[in-house]
Amino acid sequence: MTIYKFGITDFQCIAAGAAVLGSGGGGSYSNAVTVIEELAGCGWQGSVQVRDYDGSTNCCVLAMMGSPDVADSLTLADIKYSIVNTLNTFESATGTVLGCVIPGEIGPINSIVPLIAAAISNKAIWVVNGDGAGRAVPELPQTTYGGSVTLAAGPCALANNAEATPTLQSSLLNAATAAQIETLAGGIVSVFGSYAGIALWPSNSINDYALTGGYIAETLSQTWAFGKFLSSASTPPSTAEVALQIAGITGRTATATLNNFYITAVTQSTTSASLDAGIIRLDNNPDQAKSTETHYIYNLNENLIMYSSLSNMPDIIAPDSICYYSETTGLGFSNATNDLAVYFDTRTGRSTGYTVSIIKVEAASKLYSAAGVMTSFGRLLRDIGYAGALPYSV
DSSP states (O other): OOOEEEOHHHHHHHHHHHHHHTTTOSSOHHHHHHHHHHHHHTTOOOOEEEEOOOSSSOEEEEEEEEOTTTTTTOOHHHHHHHHHHHHHHHHHHHTOOOSEEEESSOOTTTTTHHHHHHHHOSSOOEEESEESSSSOOSSGGGSTTTTOSSOOOOSEEEEOOOSSGGGOOEEEEOOSSHHHHHHHHHHHHHHHTSEEEEEEEEESGGGTSTTTTSSEETHHHHHHHHHHHHHHOSSOOOHHHHHHHHHHHHSSOEEEEEEEEEEEEEEEEEOTTSOEEEEEEEESSSSGGGOSOEEEEEEESEEEEEEETTOSSOSEETTSEEEEEBTTTTBOOOSSHHHHTTTEETTTTEEOSOOEEEEEEOOOHHHHTSTTHHHHHHHHHHHTTOOSOOSSOO
């Protein structure tokens, strides 16, 4: 078992890697950069231990939940107090003291939230090297955690970012399934202000440490290795080279699907469940009128499906990842407004001239084979108008 010790520079690499691998979701990359800079500015120079789950330590899944657009000015304080309030609520509910936490998904914010939790804790908390999806996902049921028959979703704790007790808001949820927790949590997060800390899927002696075997292993270190590749490049690598690196690091097939297109339209709105629903248009010319090829990405926080104007079949369908990468900036990004602003100017309604490539990354086998995951993705795709076949059997 490899044990990693990640510090500030490693956090930055993880955020950079997750900005590509997150498939457009998991929080804003711009926010993640700012939050990590704040952590460094506070004088933290320590390291966080990251390793495989040992099957004997109290653990839970820890993340931020809600709308990246509403939280597009997220600060270290927001994350810190959300984490502290959420974990205090969770530990009180379960009667256990946590020894480690694990990310819910891959994403610029949600990959670093457990790391920050360990960094600011006055206890010896470490982080499990893995997550529940190998990408970012819109809802809790689209994870390996949700597909586990032994890992109950509840009790689930949610809390806001209040610094003082009088303004603290928290909630404790219990339900039979992750889908039911998702429905309840969505309304609560909206009341809290469209984002909150969330801790759920407890793994402890009561369920014989049921996280064991219920997550996708090594994704945090893979995200770090990929981000390190991006961060160390003297010039932005080509899209083909980035796809090759992803495949080599993750062991999942990665294909450069679009090379150097332009974002020429963005439609985005926040739902009552605090999810950002949108459509991203990409053209092979920054001027729509001069374009000869157009693609549309439909997202619900995360990218779910991409269509081409040249085909009646989708380019990419979830659970496969639809990953953003730019040869102009050498970086990935999310669907959060502050990330998209680099590539699309909302004031003029036109591309900024920065190119965008799309890389398809095949889903981790553990994700699509988990019980209920493909059914859950199928429901989301039907909700946005797609009723065709999914890439993996249900």
